[in-house]
Amino acid sequence: MKPTLNDLPKEAKDKHIENKKYFDKLKKKTPKNLDYVMQDLHDAEFKKTNCLKCANCCKTTGPLFTSADIERVSKYLRQKPQHFIDQYLRIDEDQDYVLQSVPCTFLDQDNACMIYDVRPKACREFPHTDRKKFQQITDLTLKNVSICPAAFNIVEEMKKRLPL
Ligand code: SF4
């Protein structure tokens, strides 16, 4: 069962050492069918997940905006890219453009994204659990399991399906 959003930070913290050990092994001994299994686990979890009832990613962490994202979203909002940057973005410690504040400005009251069709690539791909070569993004996943209940569940299922 998925943890509730209230319980998620504690449950993720309780699993952190176990998950870290598992991911360390995964990097050293990557199963040949990893991409296939991750796609399967991701699809199964998101089939029963209603992100509109959650939106925790949009509320607690923002995406980074690539140049292509800035071009696309600003065009949609009929703004000049620089105007969009000045209004919504800042540069973070990794020199990436990120939102000036969270919850995301583009999240509406019903948890829907106001720029859904043109949303940043990072939003489209979050929580990245269907990414090829998943073993390369385990550090990111360790963080995402404390934000995203679906990612938490996928990692729990992954440990059962691919014991290491
Ligand atoms: S945190 Fe995960 S489950 Fe919640 S809205 Fe984001 S992707 Fe969906």
Ligand code: SF4
């Ligand atoms: S742009 Fe849309 S999908 Fe991305 S964080 Fe904001 S509300 Fe969520």
